[in-house]
Amino acid sequence: MEKQPPSAKKLLNTLVDADMVFWIMPPLMILLITGTLAQRWLGLWPAIDQYFSTFIIWAGPVPLPGAYILLGVLSINLLLKFLFKSDWKWEKSGIALTHLGAIVLLLGGLVTAMTARETYMLIPEGDSTPYTYSYSQRDLLVFQGDDLLARYDFEDNKNWNFEKLPFGIDVQYACANCEILRRAETENYDETLPYQSMAQFMAFKEKPLDPQPETNLTGVQLNITGTSQDGIYMAFDGMPKPIEFEHDGQPYLIMLGKAQYPLPFEIELQDFVEERYGGTDMAKSYHSDVVVRDGDVEWPYRIEMNQPLTYRGYTFFQSSFEKGQGFEATILAVVENKGRLFPYIGTAIMTLGLLLHCFIALGRKRKAQP
Amino acid sequence: MIKMLHVFLLLCVLLPMNAHAQNDKPGSSVLQNIPVQHEGRLKPLDSFAQIHLEQLSSQTSIGELSAMDWLALTLFDPQNAALIKVIRIENENVRHKMQLPDGQEFFNLEDLSKGVQQTQADVITLLEKPANTLSEDEKALISAHEKAATLIALMRSFSGTLPLNIQLPEKYAAQIAGPPSFMNLMEIEEKLQEDVKAIVLQKGANPANFSPEEAATAETGYNLQTLRMAGQTNKLLRVIPAAEENNEQWVSPWMAVLNREDSQAAEFLLSMWSDLAQSYRDNDTEQWDIIASELLTETKLQAATTIPEKRFAIERIYRTAxxxxxxxxxxxxxxxxxxxxxxxxxxxxxxxxxxxxxxxxxxxxxxxxxxxxxxxxxxxxxxxxxxxxxxxxxxxxxxxxxxxxxxxxxxxxxxxxxxxxxxLSAPFFEPDGDNLEVLVAVLNTGFWLTTHVLIITAGYGLCVIAAVLAHAALALKPEQAALRMTLQNNVYKLSLFALLFTAVGTVLGGIWADQSWGRFWGWDPKENGALLIVLWLIWVQHGRVSNRFKPPMFLALIACLNIVVAVSWFGVNLLNVGLHSYGFTSGMAEALLTFCVLETLLISALYWRHKKQQVAA
CATH class of the missing domain: 1.20.120 (Four Helix Bundle (Hemerythrin (Met), subunit A))
Structure with missing residues (x-):
């Protein structure tokens, strides 16, 4: 007799089964161990991308479930079991609450994964800024005068389409983390080529990505045609001077840098203070005294460890700082996360549930024996 | 400081003059409460002495000298202190490389000086290498140099104020007030250096062309320059409160000497320290006691913040006990x-x-x-x-x-x-654990971190006792079935509480991370380690509920918690990566691996023996 495909009810029963947690835990633990060990060799962020922020892990040619799939199945199982198979008795109330807490935590993880954006802002003392910057995303920006004409995400540099620009651009070389060499000392140096601006003296060579994405020096070498100053140009992250030329009498600028996001208000750094333990170089604490300006309203605030500033959906954390001769700047991590409250609610529910379950179990006599 | 060690060793000839006699030195007990700023906090001088003596010699006393007696000798009578065999070098290969005498582990500076100079270049090269790539011998060689550098820094703490063992040309001797100490010579230093320049301009750089007085002048000029250079890096013994108000940075005697013009109060304290040193060298117990107690009072007066005397008392009891x-x-x-x-x-x-x-x-x-x-x-x-x-x-x-x-x-x-x-495992993981250290900024924060750490470590404690009891339950004989049932019940309840504490502790860690860095979960090794314990407990509990794990397997898997906790608690520190990279240890991988293998073998043996007994019954 031909085997029938599983009915929706059967599938539902499988997804609701308490056994599902039992079967998901071993692969989740293996993933956790391998992903953690991989950090030793790959670095933190690449290992997270490869093992945890992914649906599939490739073990050679074999696809294995990544954290998204395992946690997704676990979430569905917990949710369905909670809704349809919970044992609504006092003795089981702790378990039900614990599961609810776990569901809220996992849901929070989903909302965070879908909505959170983590950027940063560097503000020198006395300066203010309404922009935050991406740690990892770099954009190639084309301006006509002061107007932004086009924005290109560096990650898609193989598919950049410059057709809408009034001049031609050809990407000759792109590196996510570049080493800068002297042009004249490079192997294929050809002095007859029309190198312009910094490209006359400098060349790129790709090097491995840095584990800290914000420290990668991203760069492109472009051949620009159809302008009054055609030639080969270079643009890279933090380049002090953008590519400048004219076309049909109009000035154009091209620059490459960390993706920038505007805030609906601005923040001024009045003072950054780093305290050290007496007689050592060891940091004891740091804080930033800032002024938040939103339209006509402004107010001061001190951002320090464990005391972030939260305003209009953005949270600003004291992350780091930069110091030079006569220069002091604070680095604030800026997080927009619509799921921020979930862990707090989930933790509270789960704690209550586990406490209840433990005390109910303590109250039981021999029934509780395994 | 290690890089200049050979220069400092040469400077040993310029150590302050010998004291008259070594025995019957004044008691150092009065000094023990003098505050010193060390490793980021104020502590009694006695603690400072103990930490350094243990660092150099792995001992709490040297012969009949207590740590405080040894420090007093080192600070005030360095030439005699240089003869004490206080530096311990346990590594045989390092002893061989430094050409040290066979059959002993303790050495004085004289023993070490040749070896230090011979291996100086090697050590400078090693210091450029990442610490995790160094072999045990290389680490031991660096450690030997660090010990020598620390001892010299201590011996030279007051070399700016104590009389120097030098022959000063008469015309300069007449111009200074008191004996020829660096501090006194500073008054004529500028003039002396000008005279040296004039001599060199007139007669060239070859000392053979100098008259005896010119040679003595040039030598004094060179010595002063070298002393100043060495003094600039001598910041170990910070016993003088900073001159400015609200400044928590204390300074060492050398820092105070070189910035004398900044503070008269510091100069007054320096002079008291000099008098104290003199009374020590004169074996004048009466003067010593008076000056030491005045010094304590004056230091308290000059400190910008109140000296925590009760804390000092408790710290002294803690260290003594x-x-x-x-x-x-x-x-x-x-x-x-x-x-x-x-x-x-x-x-x-x-x-x-x-x-x-x-x-x-x-x-x-x-x-x-x-x-x-x-x-x-x-x-x-x-x-x-x-x-x-x-x-x-x-x-x-x-x-x-x-x-x-x-x-x-x-x-x-x-x-x-x-x-x-x-x-028993503590000294292996953190040998300097009792040094009472301050914490880096990220760990020195608030409510969430405290609750997270206390709850999760309480969870570790419950995991460990649950695992040990599970071992015991598996090891029981068949005739002890009733006791086994009780233990199974205990283990089950303990594992529930362990799950409660580790799970809540882990998510509280996420809340701390959210408060500090703005993200709840970052897949950091420490976070993952904590989560691993929670997942293991969830897995075992679900296996028990679904009856997939019968009691022996349940007990065996709870016994394995020891391994899971060890890997999560200590193992992640071996990776040397992570967002909160603190508490890293090295060289413990083998010990941890051995523990995991032995535990696995033990639990497997207990489990199979138990199964065999069940079948037989």
């Missing part, structure tokens, strides 16, 4: 007692006293933790060592509570034995 040693001994004794209270004719008698004794030991243990909180003025669990202290007291407490509730001596044994094993 050697609490780690005592609580380890107490746990050894009560573990043995708890073991013998399980069976035999003396069991009933032992049973009566083992619980109160364990209670007293736990109170003593908790007092040690409380003393650390008071001395350091921060929550109790900030370092790996402190986490071991805390986890062990939780394990012992859980065992005692179970024993009191159900009269279960095996639980008492499991608790005290777990505590003992953990305490």
């Amino acid at each position: 050697k609490p780690y040693l005592w609580i380890t001994l107490l746990y050894t004794a009560i573990s043995i007692m708890a073991l013998f209270s399980l069976k035999g004719s003396i069991a009933p008698a032992l049973n009566k006293i083992s619980a109160p004794l364990t209670g007293a030991t736990i109170i003593a243990h908790a007092s040690v933790i409380a003393a650390r909180i008071y001395i350091l003025d921060r929550p109790p669990v900030g370092t790996l060592y402190e986490s071991i202290l805390f986890v062990s007291v939780i394990a012992a407490l859980a065992g005692l509570i179970m024993h009191i509730k159900k009269s279960n001596p095996l639980a008492l044994f499991a608790g005290t034995f777990s505590a003992l094993l953990l305490l």
